[in-house]
Every structure is written in structure tokens, then in C-alpha cells.
Amino acid sequence: MTRNRYETVFIITPVLSDEQTKDVIKKYKDLLKDKGAKITHEENWGMRKLAYPIQKKSTGFYYLMEFEADASVILPFETEFRRDERVIRFLTTRMDKFHIEYAEGRRDRETDRREKPKQTAAGTETKA
Amino acid sequence: MADNKNVRYLNPIAIDTKSERYCRFREKGFKYIDYKDPDFLLMLINEQGKILPRRLTGTSLKYQRRVGKAIKKARHIALLPYLADQLR
Numbered sequence: 065m066t067r068n069r070y071e072t073v074f075i076i077t078p079v080l081s082d083e084q085t086k087d088v089i090k091k092y093k094d095l096l097k098d099k100g101a102k103i104t105h106e107e108n109w110g111m112r113k114l115a116y117p118i119q120k121k122s123t124g125f126y127y128l129m130e131f132e133a134d135a136s137v138i139l140p141f142e143t144e145f146r147r148d149e150r151v152i153r154f155l156t157t158r159m160d161k162f163h164i165e166y167a168e169g170r171r172d173r174e175t176d177r178r179e180k181p182k183q184t185a186a187g188t189e190t191k192a
Numbered sequence: 193m194a195d196n197k198n199v200r201y202l203n204p205i206a207i208d209t210k211s212e213r214y215c216r217f218r219e220k221g222f223k224y225i226d227y228k229d230p231d232f233l234l235m236l237i238n239e240q241g242k243i244l245p246r247r248l249t250g251t252s253l254k255y256q257r258r259v260g261k262a263i264k265k266a267r268h269i270a271l272l273p274y275l276a277d278q279l280r
Contacts, residue, residue, distance in 0.1 A: 073228065073269050075269065075270065114270040115230075115267070115270045115271060115272055115273040115276075116270060116273050116274060118270060124270065126269075128228070153268070153269055153270065155265060155268055155269050157227075157265070162223040162224035163224050165223060165224070166223065166224040166226060170226070
């Protein structure tokens, strides 16, 4: 089965408590793991303002996951997203070689930004 | 019919004043346009959130397609609005 690199961004509804958002993220990570995927990078963008209201909500909890998986893993993974009503929007993209190169570059920029002493709220790590 | 020689235009016709536009993506050697950072894509859409045409931004066809795809993905995950008023 061809094994590709994918990148998924999904938005969790803001009404959940911190605990529930964590176990939504954990649920999808475990789902990927037991399907044999290898998660290469994760980013927690935290609570962000949406550009337009989705389901009458104007903020959402963004989470980014980069993983390497077989092509057959993606369909059940996405139907799981569709079935779960706590996730209000998701987008999975296949990473071509330019995208992978860019993601690696972005990761170094991301880490050296995180090295700086974080004044932001301890819990969520804001991207910008 | 006045012959063309002594026809004088009211204002000079702009023949060669069109500045030579270049594709900024090809100049800077962009390999991939990321759909995840909205502040970069904001430069490529107008105040109402529409994608700027190539004749204004001067980007080449290859990169304009990538820009279009990236903006539509960004709109899907609510980083960019579908329509907005005075976005700047």
C-alpha cells in the first residue's frame, strides 16, 4: 500500500472543557497509531477567532497533525471526523515534496520561536 | 476627414508607461505556498476577500493556481473569510 505524508488541520468546538478537547485530540492520535500511522509533528494553535461563524460559533480550537500513513488509512480517519460532532471542521492534505520541505523548514522556525521564554498563557501555545 | 497627422489627443496616450511586472513567486523562488498562514495570503486578496487577478499581481499562471488552491483551503478552515468588508 503506498505510504504518503499527510497533514490534517481540524477545529474543535470551543464549548468543550479543556479536558474534553484533550481527549478529542487523544482519540484521533490513538486512531492513527493503531492504524499504523507515524505522527511526525503536531501543533496546537489553541483557541483562535474564526474568519466566519461555523455552527453559530465564532471561535474554535485549532489542532494540526502531520503524519505518515498508508493511503487506505485516510478514508476511515475522515469518516470518523465526520461522525464526531465535537469537530466542526477538518482538512486533510497530502504533502508533496515541496510541502514536506516547507514543513520541515517551518518546524525549525517554530521550535526556535518556542525556545523564547513564553509569556503567553501557559496552556495554549499561540502560533504567531 | 481630418487626416491623422494633425490630430492631437487631449491627453497623451500611455504606450510604454506600463511597468514591467514580474512574478514575485518566481523571483523569490517560492516552492510551496502554504495555506496555513493567513497574513501572507492577505496580500493576495482584495478588501472583499476576493482573490486578486493575475493582471494586478503579475503572478505567473503556475503560481496563481497554487495561490488559488491555498486561499480556498484557508477559507475552508476559516483562516480567511469567504466574503468580508474592508478586510485590511
